[in-house]
Amino acid sequence: MKKTPFATKPPAKKARAAANKAARPKKPQPLDAIVGADGLARPPWAAVDPLLKHYYDTEWGMPVRDEHGLFERLSLEAFQSGLSWATILRKRDAFREAFAGFDPDAVAAFDDKDVERLMADERIIRNRAKILATITNAVATIRLREEGGLPALIWSFQPHATPAPRTIADIPTTSAESIALSKALRKRGFVFVGPTTMHALMEATGIVDTHLVDSHRRGSSGVWPRE
Template identity: 50%
Template sequence: MNEMTRCAWAGDDSLMQAYHDAEWGVPVRDARTLWEMLMLEGFQAGLSWRTILHRREGFRRAFAGFDPVKVAAFGPADVERLMADEGIIRARAKIEATIGAARIYCAMAEAGEDFSDWLWGLAGGAPQVNDGVRVPAQTPVSEAMSKALKAKGFKFVGPVIVYAFMQAVGMVNDHAPECFRR
C-alpha cells in the first residue's frame, strides 16, 4: 500500500489533504471539539467541506473559539456582526442555530449531561469501521442521532449532516481501502 494514497475526496488541495491526514476519522472525545465540528457541519449544509475548511479559522475567530459559554451569550448585535463578517458563511439561520446550539450545550452541561458521552452513547460507544467502498449518505445510527439532536432543539442536524459529522469525528471510519489512514 502506497503511504501517500489518500481518500479521493482529499484531492490536491493542501488544506484538504492536511485535514484528511491529521483529523478526518480520528476519534474525538472532547465535548467542545465535538460541538465545534457539529456546528461546522451544519454550516456546510448546501456547500462543500472545502468551503468550510478554508473558512474554519474565520469561524473560530467569529464564534469566540467555539466556546459554547461565550457563544451562548451572543445577542442580536452579535448576529448582525456575524452577518457582516466575510470570513464566515453569512447565513442568518445557521448563525442563529449555532447560538441556540451553544445554549443547548450549556443547558446539558448544567444538568450534568456530558455532550461527548451523550453523542458517543448514541453512536454505540466505539468507532464503527466500514468497508470504505460503499459509503452511505446516512445510516440508521445517523438517523437516530439526528432525531435525538432535534429533540434537544438543535438545528441543521439532519441525518446526512450527522453522518458527515460522525465520519469527521471518528465515530465512523470510512477511509477508502487503499488509503494510508485506513
C-alpha cells in the same frame, strides 16, 4: 425586426441549448483511492487540494471526545450544508475568531448585536439561519450538561460495526445511528442536525471509520481496526 448586438436567444433555442448541454457525457469521477506522489493512498476528495490533503492526513476521522471540539465540529458541519467542505476549512480560522473560539458558554450569550456583527463579517458564511442555529445549539449544549454532556450523548450512538468501503460509491451518507442521533439532538433543542449532517459528523470525529479500505488512514483512529 433588426437584431441588436445584445439580442438573447429565443426561449426555444435556450431550451435546446440546455438540453444539448445536459445530454453531453459527463467526465467520470474517480471512485477508488488515489495514490499520490508520496506513495500514500487517499480518497479522490483529499488527493489533490493541499488543504484537504493535510486535513485528511492529520485530522479527519480522528476521535473528538470533548465538548468544545464536538460543538465546533457540529457548528461547522451545519455551516457546510449545501457547500463544499473545502470552503469551510478555508474559513475555519475566521469562524473561530467570529464565534469566540466556539466556546459554548460564550456563543450562548450572543445577542442581536452579535448576530448583526456576524452577518456583516465577510470572512465567514453569512447565513442568518445558520448563525442563529449555532447560538441555539450552544444553549442546547449547555443544557445538555445536566444529562451528562454533548460528548456522552454523541458517542453513545457509536455503532457496533463500521463500513468497509472500497470505493466512494460504497460510503453511506446516513445510517441508522445517524438518524437516531439526529432525533436525539432535535429532541434536546438542537437544530441543523439532520441525519446526513450527523453522519458526516460521525465520520469526521472517528465515531465511524469510512476511510477507503486501501487508504493509508484506514484504522488510524484507534477506535476501529484496519481490517
